[in-house]
Amino acid sequence: MYTTPDGEEVFIIDGHTHFWDGSPENQKNIHGKQFIDCFYGYHSSLSPKDKLWTREQFAKYSADKMYHDLFVDGPDDMAIVQSTYLKDFYKNGFNTIERNHEMAQGQPGRFIVNGAYDPRDGEEALEYIHFLKETYDVKGVKLYTAEWKGESRGWKLTDPNSYRCLELCQKLGITNVHIHKGPTIIPLDKDAFDVHDVDHVATDFQGLNFIIEHCGLPRLDDFCWIAVQETNVYGGLAVALPFIHSRPRYFAEVISELLFWVGEDKLLFGSDYAIWTPRWLVEKFWNFEIPEDIKQEHGVDLTKEAKRKILGLNAARLYNIDVEAQKVRLKNSPLAVAAE
Amino acid sequence: MGAMDNTPIGGDTRVAALWDGLSRVMDPELDESIVDLGFVTDVSLDAAGRVDVGFRLPTYWCSPNFAFLMVDDIARELARLPFVREVHPKLHDHMASDEVNRGAHLGLSFAETFSAFEVSGTLEDLRETFHRKAFQRRQEAVILGLRRAGWSNAAIVSADLATLDRVVLEDEEAARQKPRYRELLLARALASTPSDRAFVTLEGAPLTEVTLPAHMRALRAVRINMEANGALCRGLLDARYGEAPAPEVPAHEPDHAAHACGGGGKACCGGCARQVSAFQPTAAPDL
Incomplete structure (x- = not known):
């Protein structure tokens, strides 16, 4: 829970966190390093x-x-943990659902653990999606369209195998599809940051929500255009938000664009833990005001109501979390955190 | 001369011409010079006219296709100089260093270079995507400069090429972008004679007072995206190579309006639309 300088309590769902092992012992090759x-x-x-x-x-x-940084020092009430396998780079994977699930068990009620799949696995991918649902009852998945696999250097959401996987997700009620469209790993020959495949699947899968992580930042302009047209496309703020510290003016312009095109109901806070920790991000975000000239130019405002939605209420809606009931539940089950 | 193969010849003039040529090579995604971005680490010229260019990127994972475009452009740009016989760009510390360097050395296409992997198509679509974005960013800068100089929307949408050529812009960024905008306007055949409209859409449609505001909103999104990317790239390059760490900038410094990045004076990121000073290339350490 984040308590504002005015004493108001704000419910925080951190929409993007990781529990990874990138240690030298786990690295398979230079790429892992x-x-x-x-x-x-x-x-x-x-x-x-x-x-x-x-x-x-x-x-x-x-x-x-992780518990300490998110929930004790940090203001998160809940956190969504994204699974990222990267088994071509890491012996035991970077952060598999098994590893994430085990971590999440330590703090019941705090974590939403998402799965991941690779449509290039064909039939096996479909079986794996069934396994994720039956074993972990996942509500969402995180997809890396840029992940390497053998000699393949990436795939598109519109590939036939990908369509079959999305059809199955929709059928099983795995409704939140987080897509990494952003920096770091990239396919070899395609336009690495092209977001247009999102447009097609968002139209064809009305029962799914597509959360574009990093707002497709290298293609923010294209992303905004798609999000305007598709009611089920959302933007995750990880990577964009940290600019709030070092480049506040850029952040003001980026968030203004997002508010103008995408809207305050479709943006999700995410720390991208452990790349960044949530406390300073939430504090700075709550206290941030768009400079007057940018506000005027864009015709938008970042109100307290908008901040509450972005910091937690929007994610709660996507993941069917009853915020008031959840607050009571968390109050009655205090954190069990070892001393640091 | 044979014994002095590795000694730079022709003095500073030729080396300066090489740097000048390199400064015309753009990062396609950012439409900024690879020299200004700090991507070029060293340049050398030997007696036989062989040029070696060291080149690096903000991360190991930067798109190989973008890297390939830049390496290709380096070779193309420097080969125009009369004293250059061979160009050897060398990309360091990248997942595709070996392939890109080999491809550049042998003059291979992108598909040939990466024939061991599943690649499809050429890079021409990608080049076109970037050209379009560069056109939009440059056009916005010029129009904003005209607005700051007091031009009305009516005057802007009706201006012709001759008028654009005559106008002297005070705004630094607009003045920098004007010739670059003009170059793309002509290259894309959107204007050719002095009486042609100076400001049209990418498809060549004229702008009107009614359509200009929405058009400018779309251009603004392109610019904000590019500026944010530029800041990210510079920050990552600094983090990777430990040069000129990004200065801490107060959250609401008084002169923030001067710099889109939020910096002012020396604290400017150097990449925003209101950049003040150009990067001065210096000899970089071996990587």
Whole structure:
């Protein structure tokens, strides 16, 4: 729970977190090393100096540290954990659903663990989606269209195998499809950041919600255009939000564009933990005001109501969380966190 | 001269011409010079006219196709200089360094370069995507400059190429972008004679006072996206190579209006639309 300077309590759902193992022991090859190094680049270039971790801390952290950073030091009430396998880079995967599920067990009621699949697996992908539903009752998945697999360097949401997977998700009620459209890993030959495939699947799968992580930041303009037309397309703010510290003016312009085109009902806060920690992000976001000239130019405002929606209420709606009931439940089951 | 193969010749003039050529190579995604972005680490010229260019990117994962476009453009741009015989761009620290360097050396196409992987098509569509975005960003800068100079929407939409050529823009970014905008306007055959409209859509349709506001909103989205990407790329490059770490900027500094990035003076990110000083290339350490 975040308590504002005015004493108001704001319910926070962190829409994008990870529990990864990028340690040298788990790295399979140079790509594994470069992947976690790249994450660290994001961490170090956009974090406030007093929030910097060492490379060692960053590569692998304990479940207790995660609980502490999110729920004790941090203001999160709940967090969505995204699974990212990357088995071509990491011996045991970067963060598989097994690893995430085990971590989440330590704090009942706090985590929503999402699955992941790779449509290039064909029939096996369909079987795996059944397994995710039956074993973990997942409500969402995180897809990396850019993930390497053998000699393939990426896929599109509109590929026939992908359509079959999305059909199955819709049928099983795995309704929230988070799609990584953003920096870091990229397909080889395609326009790495093209978001147009989202447009097609959003039209064809009205029973699914598509949450575009990082708002397709390298293609924010294209993303905005798609989100205007598709009622079931949402934007995740991870990567865009940390600009609030180092480049507040850019952040003001980016959030203004998003508010204008996408709207306050369709944006989700996410810390991208452990790339960033939620406390400073939430504090700065709550206290942020769009400069007057940008407000005028764009004709938008970031009101308290908008902030409440972005920080938690929008995600609660997507994941069918009754916020008032959840508050009571969390109050009655205090955190069990080991001393740091 | 044979014994001095690795010694730069022709003095500073030729090396300066090489840097000048490199500064015309753009990061396609950002429409900014790879020299200004700090991507070029070193340039050398030997007695036989061989040029070696060291080149790096903000992350190991930056798109290989973007990297390939840049390496291709480096070779093309420098080969125009009369004293250049061979160009050897060398991409460092990248997942596709080996392939890109080999492809550049042998003059291979993108598909040939990556023939070991499943690649499809050419990069021409990608080039076109970036050209369109560059056109939009440059056009917006010029129109904003005209507005700041007091031009009405009516005057802007009716201006012709001759008028555009005559006008002197005070706004620094608009003045920088004007010739670059003109270049793309002509290259895309959207204007050719002095009486042709100076401001049209990408499809060549004229703008009107009614359509201009929505048109400008679309251009603004392109610019904001590019500026945010530029800031991200610079930050990642700094984080990776530890040069000129991004300065801490107060949340609401008084002169923020001067810089889109939120910085002012020395705190400017260097990549925003109101960039003040150009990057001065210096000798970079071996990578």
